Amino acid sequence: xxxxxxxxxxxxxxxxxxxxxxxxxxxxxxxxxxxxxxxxxxxxxxxxxxxxxxxxxxxxxxxxxxxxxxxxxxxxxxxxxxxxxxxxxxxxxxxxxxxxxxxxxxxxxxxxxxxxxxxxxxxxxxxxxxxxxxxxxxxxxxxxx
Numbered sequence: 001x002x003x004x005x006x007x008x009x010x011x012x013x014x015x016x017x018x019x020x021x022x023x024x025x026x027x028x029x030x031x032x033x034x035x036x037x038x039x040x041x042x043x044x045x046x047x048x049x050x051x052x053x054x055x056x057x058x059x060x061x062x063x064x065x066x067x068x069x070x071x072x073x074x075x076x077x078x079x080x081x082x083x084x085x086x087x088x089x090x091x092x093x094x095x096x097x098x099x100x101x102x103x104x105x106x107x108x109x110x111x112x113x114x115x116x117x118x119x120x121x122x123x124x125x126x127x128x129x130x131x132x133x134x135x136x137x138x139x140x141x142x143x144x145x
Contacts, residue, residue: 037040050090057093065092065104072113075128091116110134114142 036046044052069089076084092112096104110129114136117125122143129136 048089053093053097054086054089057089057097058095058100060096060104063091063101065106065109068109069104071132072109074125088113088116110136111139111142114139 039045039048049145069085070091071083073081073088089112092104092109095112095115096108100110101108116123
């Protein structure tokens, strides 16, 4: 019996670590998705509420507001952009409906975008808004929620 060369063994060990790491990353994101579909105290999950606000505000979106939403989600990596757009659109729709507006405005988009962004990403959010020349100073109080 001949023994396999050392490089073959190292190759197998390397790919074993790569596969375990890939499965861990995938499992992490699947678990996060699982937590989003778990019902809250009111009986609806976070995804149920997002779908509710998107459907309830669907008629309020103008082409200009939709284009602005696409501009806001542009920095999100392409594989996650649709999910991010849906989440942000739900927050924007909720903001527009709760304010009693008939249409989604640029201000609703900015406020909804800020509210939908996790606190850990505020630094990136502020730099993006500054880069785009979007004045967010009237909404700085939202950052302290």
